[in-house]
Amino acid sequence: MLNVVKNLIFPNVCVNCESILDVNYDLCDQCNKTVNFLTEHYCNVCGAVIANNIDTCGKCIFNPPQFKILRSAFAYNQHSKSMILRFKFFDNLNYVKVFAKWMYNMNKDIFKDSEIIIPMPLHRLRLLKRKYNQAALLAKEVSRLSNRYYAPFIIKRLRNTQPQSGLSLKERERNLKNAFDVCNKKIIKDKIIILVDDVVTTSASVRSCSQEIINSGAREVRVLTLARTINTAST
Numbered sequence: 001m002l003n004v005v006k007n008l009i010f011p012n013v014c015v016n017c018e019s020i021l022d023v024n025y026d027l028c029d030q031c032n033k034t035v036n037f038l039t040e041h042y043c044n045v046c047g048a049v050i051a052n053n054i055d056t057c058g059k060c061i062f063n064p065p066q067f068k069i070l071r072s073a074f075a076y077n078q079h080s081k082s083m084i085l086r087f088k089f090f091d092n093l094n095y096v097k098v099f100a101k102w103m104y105n106m107n108k109d110i111f112k113d114s115e116i117i118i119p120m121p122l123h124r125l126r127l128l129k130r131k132y133n134q135a136a137l138l139a140k141e142v143s144r145l146s147n148r149y150y151a152p153f154i155i156k157r158l159r160n161t162q163p164q165s166g167l168s169l170k171e172r173e174r175n176l177k178n179a180f181d182v183c184n185k186k187i188i189k190d191k192i193i194i195l196v197d198d199v200v201t202t203s204a205s206v207r208s209c210s211q212e213i214i215n216s217g218a219r220e221v222r223v224l225t226l227a228r229t230i231n232t233a234s235t
Contacts, residue, residue: 015095016083026098036075046070046203049230067210067221071110072228073102076199084227088134099226100141110222113192116151117143120197123160139196155182176208182216189217200228
């Protein structure tokens with residue numbers, strides 16, 4: 001009886017379209033078909049979707065990143081865009097546990113031998129405006145699921161860089177130059193780090209942040225994100 005009352009007051013809804021569900025699933029049938037979970041045919045380094053007859057994209061061959069591997073739960077496109085925007089800009093934090101569960105369950109292999117989970121930092125002015133760091137919320141829950149040490153203040157953003165949207169890859173790289181700083185190098189020295197972010201597009205931000213982490217003594221950086229654009233696959 002209590003469960004019936006609870007379901008009437010707080011019905012289970014689809015994480016994407018927020019329609020009411022009859023069963024305890026994360027997505028409705030329609031969204032389950034349209035949300036593109038990234039389970040195969042991706043670059044074994046940056047995770048970009050590529051043809052199934054090659055292993056590494058051209059970008060990673062000719063300009064390898066400092067991170068060892070990058071994986072994402074689903075594609076950022078017209079079918080998942082509203083889900084991300086509500087989470088990132090409109091205070092919809094109800095589904096953090098679901099998002100983190102997807103990230104962890106679909107990419108358990110990258111946690112092997114890892115020790116520390118670090119969220120992509122926000123500059124303090126942007127954090128003050130937004131009130132929360134969505135990457136930190138994801139990272140904290142992922143750390144709980146994976147039983148890894150959560151270190152939210154190890155790295156900070158030194159400059160309030162202009163938004164990356166609309167910039168080319170080269171412009172993004174210039175925009176992020178000297179943007180990050182590791183505050184406690186002793187903690188990450190010789191450690192395998194998992195860097196968590198919400199969405200990756202060109203990977204310029206996670207490349208820059210990973211570079212600073214490696215320069216500060218970490219043994220390896222692996223990147224885990226909730227979503228990624230797939231129209232920037234490198235060739």
